[in-house]
Amino acid sequence: MKKLLPTSTAGSLPKPSWLAEPEKLWSPWKLQNTELADGKRDALRVALQEQSQSGIDIVSDGEQTRQHFVTTFIEHLDGVDFEKRETVKIRDRYDASVPTVVGPVSRPNSVFVEDAKFLRSQTDQPIKWALPGPMTMVDTLFDAHYKSRQKLAWEFAGILNQEAKELEAAGVDIIQFDEPAFNVFFDEVNEWGIACLERAIDGLNCETVVHICYGYGIKANTDWKKTLGSEWRQYQEVFPKLQQSNIDMISLECHNSHVPMELLELIRGKKVMVGAIDVATNIIETPEEVAATLRHALKYVDADKLYPCTNCGMAPLSREVARGKLNALKAGAEIVRRELAA
Numbered sequence: 001m002k003k004l005l006p007t008s009t010a011g012s013l014p015k016p017s018w019l020a021e022p023e024k025l026w027s028p029w030k031l032q033n034t035e036l037a038d039g040k041r042d043a044l045r046v047a048l049q050e051q052s053q054s055g056i057d058i059v060s061d062g063e064q065t066r067q068h069f070v071t072t073f074i075e076h077l078d079g080v081d082f083e084k085r086e087t088v089k090i091r092d093r094y095d096a097s098v099p100t101v102v103g104p105v106s107r108p109n110s111v112f113v114e115d116a117k118f119l120r121s122q123t124d125q126p127i128k129w130a131l132p133g134p135m136t137m138v139d140t141l142f143d144a145h146y147k148s149r150q151k152l153a154w155e156f157a158g159i160l161n162q163e164a165k166e167l168e169a170a171g172v173d174i175i176q177f178d179e180p181a182f183n184v185f186f187d188e189v190n191e192w193g194i195a196c197l198e199r200a201i202d203g204l205n206c207e208t209v210v211h212i213c214y215g216y217g218i219k220a221n222t223d224w225k226k227t228l229g230s231e232w233r234q235y236q237e238v239f240p241k242l243q244q245s246n247i248d249m250i251s252l253e254c255h256n257s258h259v260p261m262e263l264l265e266l267i268r269g270k271k272v273m274v275g276a277i278d279v280a281t282n283i284i285e286t287p288e289e290v291a292a293t294l295r296h297a298l299k300y301v302d303a304d305k306l307y308p309c310t311n312c313g314m315a316p317l318s319r320e321v322a323r324g325k326l327n328a329l330k331a332g333a334e335i336v337r338r339e340l341a342a
């Protein structure tokens, strides 16, 4: 992008109350069949309009067409039985009832491509589309077939690559892979997680991002954060290898987190989506707070590689709070843009 400090969000935005119960994560749909299909597209239009009106430069669907950032993708795959459920510990943090991998996984049809085409038809701005990362997908399932996290992740990476290539052909400018699991399973990330990610982006010409955060502002995550101490150094475990990888951009949680900003030095040369909006609080940042986070990051990220962003998705927030945060992000980026131009 030619514009300095182009703004975007990490992913989800609140859904309208007529589509799903608001301020609730993974809230079930309120509509069915064609009404649901129409409702999702209408919600996408609203999410797009709110981003445009707030001056967000790189826009997304606000994840209006999906219920969950991982399972909605997996629902479209063969080899996974959603009736057969087991309880597993997700990201070593909380128990969840998850579907079971019962046979070879494959993608009979594209998953998000029609939605992405629709988004493309609605805007001339650059668009970003989020997919789950292979390691995070594996961590959200019970595997009774491959019996190897690495093997299953490798298969998912191939499937994600098929989807990503179709998204690129549909006009998506930036494809993002959500990998919160990268913040937990450091040995596996270095042994095979990043290799799987590189398989997922193989042959793409559009830009690619990996989003690594400390999660939505839900209790399991905020409780976990309390155990991490005063300095969160998780990123340093995976940054050296990510710096060497083919991924173009890294999307990180920075504002209100205890991540020492100097860790960004370890990924010098990569584009960085700097989380300058805390999604775990209803308090709306001031533009000056956003600017302070961006200035701090500029010590370690070249200005032409810095992309102001949110820490994570904003689905669980009220629409009013999310809108306020989008406006703050834009205004804070504008302050720093003016300083850089001076």
Ligand SMILES: [Zn+2]
Pocket (backbone or CB within 6 Å): 010, 180, 211, 212, 213, 214, 215, 216, 311, 312, 313
């Ligand atoms: Zn996130």
